[in-house]
Amino acid sequence: MLNVIDNNLYIEDVSFESIAEEFGTPCYVYSKTSLVNEFTDYKVAFKDYPDTNICYSVKANSNLSILNIFNSLGSGFDIVSEGELDRVKKIGADPNKIVFSGVAKSALEIRKALEFGICFFNVESLDELEEINKIAGEMGVIARISIRVNPDIDPKTHPYISTGLKTSKFGIAIEDSYQAYQKAAKMKNIDVVGIDSHIGSQIFELQSFEDSLVRLEELYNKLIKLDLNIRYIDIGGGLGIKYKDEEMPPTKIDFANKIMKIMKKINCNLVLEPGRSLVGNSGFLVTKVLYNKRSNEKNFLIVDAGMNDILRPSLYGAYHKVTKSVQSSDNEDFYDVVGPICETGDVISYDTPLNDVKLGDNLIIHSAGAYGSVMSSNYNSRPKVPEILVSGKDSYLIRKKETIDQILQNEVVVK
Numbered sequence: 001m002l003n004v005i006d007n008n009l010y011i012e013d014v015s016f017e018s019i020a021e022e023f024g025t026p027c028y029v030y031s032k033t034s035l036v037n038e039f040t041d042y043k044v045a046f047k048d049y050p051d052t053n054i055c056y057s058v059k060a061n062s063n064l065s066i067l068n069i070f071n072s073l074g075s076g077f078d079i080v081s082e083g084e085l086d087r088v089k090k091i092g093a094d095p096n097k098i099v100f101s102g103v104a105k106s107a108l109e110i111r112k113a114l115e116f117g118i119c120f121f122n123v124e125s126l127d128e129l130e131e132i133n134k135i136a137g138e139m140g141v142i143a144r145i146s147i148r149v150n151p152d153i154d155p156k157t158h159p160y161i162s163t164g165l166k167t168s169k170f171g172i173a174i175e176d177s178y179q180a181y182q183k184a185a186k187m188k189n190i191d192v193v194g195i196d197s198h199i200g201s202q203i204f205e206l207q208s209f210e211d212s213l214v215r216l217e218e219l220y221n222k223l224i225k226l227d228l229n230i231r232y233i234d235i236g237g238g239l240g241i242k243y244k245d246e247e248m249p250p251t252k253i254d255f256a257n258k259i260m261k262i263m264k265k266i267n268c269n270l271v272l273e274p275g276r277s278l279v280g281n282s283g284f285l286v287t288k289v290l291y292n293k294r295s296n297e298k299n300f301l302i303v304d305a306g307m308n309d310i311l312r313p314s315l316y317g318a319y320h321k322v323t324k325s326v327q328s329s330d331n332e333d334f335y336d337v338v339g340p341i342c343e344t345g346d347v348i349s350y351d352t353p354l355n356d357v358k359l360g361d362n363l364i365i366h367s368a369g370a371y372g373s374v375m376s377s378n379y380n381s382r383p384k385v386p387e388i389l390v391s392g393k394d395s396y397l398i399r400k401k402e403t404i405d406q407i408l409q410n411e412v413v414v415k
């Protein structure tokens with residue numbers, strides 16, 4: 001997807017320089033070919049388990065064009081809010097391929113999802129189970145549910161994105177879940193269809209997925225004795241990707257082989273909710289060098305993208321590779337690449353080696369396709385940046401730059 005021609009970095013057949021010139025900076029840029037390849041790799045990896053439903057986790061990148069690409073490849077969707085539901089409706093997603101996750105679904109969200117006829121809810125608490133049963137009763141429908149169980153697995157990832165431990169707020173502890181299932185089985189407007197878990201994100205250790213699925217298998221064997229018609233095992237998302245050149249995440253094939261080995265013993269549909277591993281390495285943030293500030297201690301490159309545009313480095317200390325759009329091998333120096341926001345933590349990348357940097361140069365922040373644009377904010381009253389999709393020689397504006405008027409329009413001045 002990336003090529004260097006005459007020292008210029010290209011995404012597919014379009015140079016980042018021409019994108020910066022046409023659309024302005026900062027801007028997010030995605031490669032359609034890469035998105036398609038990542039999805040196809042998942043499909044191929046799981047081909048020996050035909051009852052696999054890939055439900056792209058919309059929260060990773062919810063741009064309508066990206067959802068539309070996955071939809072046309074046969075993807076389903078994992079959603080967590082009314083807004084995400086409206087997005088997948090808008091691109092014509094099949095309700096049968098939608099799972100609704102999330103820690104606390106509101107009454108409105110439950111109602112709208114039932115009206116649309118989604119495949120099932122991943123229920124996270126007994127209170128929520130009762131709420132879904134109540135609303136389904138009022139609507140005269142049956143709600144399909146699976147219970148998100150917390151298998152108490154440490155996926156050895158960043159604590160902020162680790163969700164399967166006993167101490168986390170997510171799901172119902174696996175040892176308590178049997179009782180929850182018994183309760184659900186007696187509810188008039190509930191059809192218990194599955195078991196769900198999601199242990200965290202950016203996971204490199206396949207053993208964690210295996211340990212978790214083995215616990216789900218044990219639970220499954222107990223539940224079928226309850227005469228429950230469990231037909232879906234949802235293992236969530238979480239597969240890690242390469243951010244640093246030296247990192248070696250597991251391949252989708254290795255991941256699939258581990259999972260399929262266990263699934264073949266369970267007579268169920270498999271649901272996957274991948275986010276990052278479908279979009280992370282297909283996206284880039286292009287930003288311009290505004291100023292270079294040198295002191296005895298530090299060498300700062302101040303760029304036009306800030307933590308409001310890409311939050312991951314400030315929030316998690318996450319690493320994103322930064323390179324120049326026009327490559328050079330002269331005058332290497334080390335820089336802290338920082339944004340213009342009034343926060344000490346507004347740093348994109350520390351001690352970054354870059355060659356021949358001049359004011360006005362465009363820098364490329366790599367692996368920014370997942371949890372990039374979706375986590376951007378209007379902090380410092382900065383408009384959200386445009387998004388561009390590249391396919392071969394063509395580039396399309398898939399989200400316009402927000403205007404300051406749009407930021408201000410919902411506010412009311414009270415005297």
Ligand code: LLP
Pocket residue numbers: 057060078101102161198200201202236237238239273274275276277312370371
């Ligand atoms: N399913 C559920 C229930 C989830 O909570 C998540 C992510 C996924 C699927 C998708 O996981 P993935 O395949 O992308 O790892 N903002 C953080 C990541 C937060 C992940 C939240 N849940 C980051 O920038 O690293």
